[in-house]
Amino acid sequence: MDFVSGLRCRECGRTYPAEALHVCDYCFGPLEVTYDYQRVAATMSRERIEAGPRTIWRYADLLPVSDAAPVDLGAGFTPLVRADRLAAELGLGEVWIKDDTANPTGSFKDRVVSVALTKARQLGFKIAACASTGNLANSVAAHAARAGMESVVLIPHDLETAKVTMTSVFGGRVFAVEGSYDDVNRLCAELASEQPTWAFVNVNVRTYYAEGSKTLAFEVAEQLGWQTPDHVVVPIGSGSQLTKVAKGFAELWQVGLLDEEPSVRISGAQAEGCSPVATAFAEGTDAIRPVKPATIAKSLAIGNPADGWYALDAIRRSGGSCASVTDAEVIEGILLLARTEGIFAETAGGVTIATLAKLAGEGVIRPDERVVAMVTGHGLKTVEALSGTVGPTATIAPTLDAFAAAMGAEYELTDEPAPRSA
Numbered sequence: 329m330d331f332v333s334g335l336r337c338r339e340c341g342r343t344y345p346a347e348a349l350h351v352c353d354y355c356f357g358p359l360e361v362t363y364d365y366q367r368v369a370a371t372m373s374r375e376r377i378e379a380g381p382r383t384i385w386r387y388a389d390l391l392p393v394s395d396a397a398p399v400d401l402g403a404g405f406t407p408l409v410r411a412d413r414l415a416a417e418l419g420l421g422e423v424w425i426k427d428d429t430a431n432p433t434g435s436f437k438d439r440v441v442s443v444a445l446t447k448a449r450q451l452g453f454k455i456a457a458c459a460s461t462g463n464l465a466n467s468v469a470a471h472a473a474r475a476g477m478e479s480v481v482l483i484p485h486d487l488e489t490a491k492v493t494m495t496s497v498f499g500g501r502v503f504a505v506e507g508s509y510d511d512v513n514r515l516c517a518e519l520a521s522e523q524p525t526w527a528f529v530n531v532n533v534r535t536y537y538a539e540g541s542k543t544l545a546f547e548v549a550e551q552l553g554w555q556t557p558d559h560v561v562v563p564i565g566s567g568s569q570l571t572k573v574a575k576g577f578a579e580l581w582q583v584g585l586l587d588e589e590p591s592v593r594i595s596g597a598q599a600e601g602c603s604p605v606a607t608a609f610a611e612g613t614d615a616i617r618p619v620k621p622a623t624i625a626k627s628l629a630i631g632n633p634a635d636g637w638y639a640l641d642a643i644r645r646s647g648g649s650c651a652s653v654t655d656a657e658v659i660e661g662i663l664l665l666a667r668t669e670g671i672f673a674e675t676a677g678g679v680t681i682a683t684l685a686k687l688a689g690e691g692v693i694r695p696d697e698r699v700v701a702m703v704t705g706h707g708l709k710t711v712e713a714l715s716g717t718v719g720p721t722a723t724i725a726p727t728l729d730a731f732a733a734a735m736g737a738e739y740e741l742t743d744e745p746a747p748r749s750a
Contacts, residue, residue, distance in 0.1 A: 424701070441529060460481055534634075549580055549586065559595065561596075567638060595683070
C-alpha cells in the first residue's frame, strides 16, 4: 500500500503531488515526501514489520513507493553491534555501532538507491545516474545492473581506486570529472535539465532517494527492542542522512511504534578539511559557508552541502553537537574501531568514531547515555588512507628461529603437547 500524501516544500510549505519533482517552483526550496500517518498507523505494526523481509523493505509503509518487486539487492537490517570494548576505552557506558559496512555494496548508500531506483522506474525514467564521491556510484551501478537499467555516474577524478573499480565492474558508464564533488554535482544538475529521461538519484529524484536513510533509525529502534537511543553520532557529507535519521525516529512515534516519545540527541561528525556544518555550529551561526574540500575522508568531501542548514537545525533542536576531526584523528578512529570491535570502517567511519571520542572526551556525550554511532562504509573502499600506517609486523625467513627472533623475548619454544579436543 502507498501511504504517500504528496510533496511539501521544506521552506515555504507549499504542497505538490507525488510526481517527478524536487524543487518548489515558487521559492526554489527542496521538496520533501509527506505521508498520511493516520493511515500508516492503522496498518503498520511491530508484528507486520517483523514478518517482513530482512531488508529496508520491511518498512515499506513508511517509504515513498509501493512495489511488490522493488529494485533490491538486500540492503538494510545490518548489524547493531554492542561495542563494550570501545566504550571502555572512551569512558562511556553503552555504545552501539550501526554497521552498514554489511550492505550489498559496502555502504549505507544501498538504502537510498534501492528506494530511488524503485521510484525512478515507477516514474518512467530509463537511465540511472548520479554525482558521487564513490559509495553512491558503487550502489547506483550495482542496482541499475540488477534492474536491467543503464547507468551513468560522474565522479571526481581523484577518487579512491577501489570505488572506481567497483563502480566500473557493473558495466555502466563512469565519467571522472576534473574537479571536486561540488563541480561534479553542478554538472549533473545541468545534465538533469538536459536529459529528462535520466534519473539522477541525488538531483531530480533526490526527494524520494533521501527517504531511504530513515531506515537507519527504524532499524536501530527495532534492534533495541523498539526503544530509541539517547544519542546518535552521524557523519555529515550533504547532511541528508542526519536529517532523515531524525525524521525516522519522529515517524516511529507518530505511527505508534514506540511506547515513549523519542528524545534522541543527534550529533554530527565532519573532517576538518571539509567542515562547513561543524564550523557553523561552533560559531553559532545559521550560515553554511561553502569550503574547498581537503581531507582523506573523500566520501564526506562535499564543500557545499545541500542539506547542511537542515542538518544544523536538526542537531540544535535535538540538543546534540557537531564537531570536526583532523585526518590523523580519522586514521586513529579507523584503527580504534578495528582494534576494539573487529569492524573495518572507511574514512567516513573513522570520522564518526573520532568524533565520538572527541565528544566523549569533552563530556558532550555522557557515560549515562545509550549511544549509537553510524559506521556507513567498509574500509576496503579506502585502503589508500592507511598506506604507511599498517602492514606486516616483520618479513622473516621460513624458520622457527626467524619467527622467534621477530617475536622477541615474549616468545618461547615449548615442548608441551597441543591440547586435544574433548
